[in-house]
Amino acid sequence: MPNNDSTQTTVDEILNVDEGDSEDESDIFEKPWLLEIDNVPDANRIVGRDDHITFLAKNLRKMRTNSVPDNVLEWGETGTGKTLVARHVCERLEAATEGTDSPIVTAYINPDPISTYTSTFRKIAEQVNAKAENPLDVPYQGLSAEHYRDQKLWPVVQREFSGGLVVIIDEIDKHGEVNEVLYTLSRTQSKDDVDFPVVTIGISNDIEFKGEIESRVQSTLQPEHRTFTPYEEDQLIAILENRRDAFYDGVLNDEVIPTTAELAAEEHGDARRAVRLFRNAGEIADEEGDDIVTANHVLEADELVEVELFMEMVKGTPLSGKLLLFALTRLDRNNPEKEWFRTSEIHEVYQTVARDVEVEPKGYNRALELLNKHVTTGVLESKKKEGGDQGKFRSYSLQGDVESTRTGLINSTPELQTLMGW
Numbered sequence: 001m002p003n004n005d006s007t008q009t010t011v012d013e014i015l016n017v018d019e020g021d022s023e024d025e026s027d028i029f030e031k032p033w034l035l036e037i038d039n040v041p042d043a044n045r046i047v048g049r050d051d052h053i054t055f056l057a058k059n060l061r062k063m064r065t066n067s068v069p070d071n072v073l074e075w076g077e078t079g080t081g082k083t084l085v086a087r088h089v090c091e092r093l094e095a096a097t098e099g100t101d102s103p104i105v106t107a108y109i110n111p112d113p114i115s116t117y118t119s120t121f122r123k124i125a126e127q128v129n130a131k132a133e134n135p136l137d138v139p140y141q142g143l144s145a146e147h148y149r150d151q152k153l154w155p156v157v158q159r160e161f162s163g164g165l166v167v168i169i170d171e172i173d174k175h176g177e178v179n180e181v182l183y184t185l186s187r188t189q190s191k192d193d194v195d196f197p198v199v200t201i202g203i204s205n206d207i208e209f210k211g212e213i214e215s216r217v218q219s220t221l222q223p224e225h226r227t228f229t230p231y232e233e234d235q236l237i238a239i240l241e242n243r244r245d246a247f248y249d250g251v252l253n254d255e256v257i258p259t260t261a262e263l264a265a266e267e268h269g270d271a272r273r274a275v276r277l278f279r280n281a282g283e284i285a286d287e288e289g290d291d292i293v294t295a296n297h298v299l300e301a302d303e304l305v306e307v308e309l310f311m312e313m314v315k316g317t318p319l320s321g322k323l324l325l326f327a328l329t330r331l332d333r334n335n336p337e338k339e340w341f342r343t344s345e346i347h348e349v350y351q352t353v354a355r356d357v358e359v360e361p362k363g364y365n366r367a368l369e370l371l372n373k374h375v376t377t378g379v380l381e382s383k384k385k386e387g388g389d390q391g392k393f394r395s396y397s398l399q400g401d402v403e404s405t406r407t408g409l410i411n412s413t414p415e416l417q418t419l420m421g422w
Contacts (some may be wrong), residue, residue, distance in 0.1 A: 017234040027248070028195030028286040028293060037272060039066065040087045045242040048235045049081045052226060056089045056201075059224070063104055063164045063197045068377035071186060071221050073172075073202045075210070080204045082354030084169045084230075090201075093166065102163035105131055109168065112316035112377075118145040120181050124167060125152040125206035132160045149184070154194050164197035171210040172202040172281040174377055179217050186220040205378075228271030229300065236261035239271050240278055247282060247293070253363045256281060263302055277301050308399055310408035313379050320362045321370040321414050325379065328398060329406040340383065341393040343368055357415040371396055379405075 033039055062069040075084040091104040097104045107127040109120060125148045129135035138152050157165050167185060172178045188198045203326050240257045264274035280301035285293040347367045354361035358413035374380040381397045398405055410416045
């Protein structure tokens with residue numbers, strides 16, 4: 001039997017903290033929270049989105065003047081400020097109405113392909129009750145969507161937030177039942193279910209998803225569409241300069257911000273990527289014991305970001321969905337001359353991988369469904385071949401780098417870590 005005493009001792013040493021121990025205090029970061037992806041910065045740190053902020057603020061102000069605000073759908077590539085603008089304005093709206101006779105409450109939902117109508121209203125109810133003075137208990141399961149909505153949500157808004165409710169639904173194209181959710185929210189007042197305004201802000205990276213919104217939903221939602229264009233390189237530089245104080249004075253080499261902005265500009269002006277690169281470069285310097293963050297740290301961080309972004313995309317994906325992707329990376333590695341692989345090829349390798357990790361493989365139809373969900377989230381591309389000697393079949397190709405995808409899958413899947421001997 002292997003002796004793990006030395007490993008255990010190392011872990012204990014790492015976890016031990018002596019009185020007054022300052023070892024873990026960073027020499028690089030002074031305000032690291034400024035570089036958290038979910039951080040909503042002050043207005044003076046937001047760059048190039050004044051027109052969108054002004055539009056949304058004027059629109060939501062109507063909730064305070066008994067006018068009818070528009071529902072809003074924001075479109076644009078990843079990292080173009082859509083979520084930032086929506087959350088910033090909604091935070092200011094809550095602050096402006098707090099303590100008034102008609103306070104307004106907001107909820108932010110970031111769904112995934114397995115999100116349901118029921119889980120969405122549960123999450124909205126949870127967030128609203130978390131902000132209420134006299135909250136109701138919202139059980140994680142066991143209630144219908146109607147119960148969460150009519151018994152756990154609307155009464156609390158009516159009692160404590162009579163100014164109304166704003167619901168932000170991020171990445172609506174990834175939501176499993178988004179049409180039903182949008183339809184219900186948009187019809188709430190017209191059905192006389194409530195006597196306070198309910199405004200929906202939907203956000204999507206996929207402009208083509210407009211065509212997936214059902215006509216009945218378009219008719220009741222009647223959204224104002226807002227398109228966010230990619231940031232230019234000089235704007236990315238300004239965004240990073242506005243977060244320079246996340247670092248201690250003097251630790252950033254002059255080339256760090258321009259290099260970071262240049263790399264992010266190559267990825268359709270993605271500000272989220274820029275901020276993530278900025279943070280990761282600092283973390284690498286910190287871990288390596290360097291006193292200065294350099295452009296080389298940024299280049300190292302660029303490789304890690306691909307893995308991080310992929311792990312975010314597959315977050316919430318069931319195990320079989322990850323194993324299917326792993327099977328595709330195996331096919332890709334073993335067939336460097338090929339880019340596209342048929343469903344039957346992927347399913348065959350997936351069955352082997354599933355058995356290797358002692359999981360019962362799903363059938364062909366379920367595998368096809370999971371692969372198509374990966375297409376929806378942008379992890380895969382698909383194409384359908386009609387006719388010919390081989391008949392009809394669908395093929396799939398990875399959108400991202402094979403090795404980054406493979407590493408991300410292993411990092412986020414304990415079963416694959418065991419298989420690879422990690």
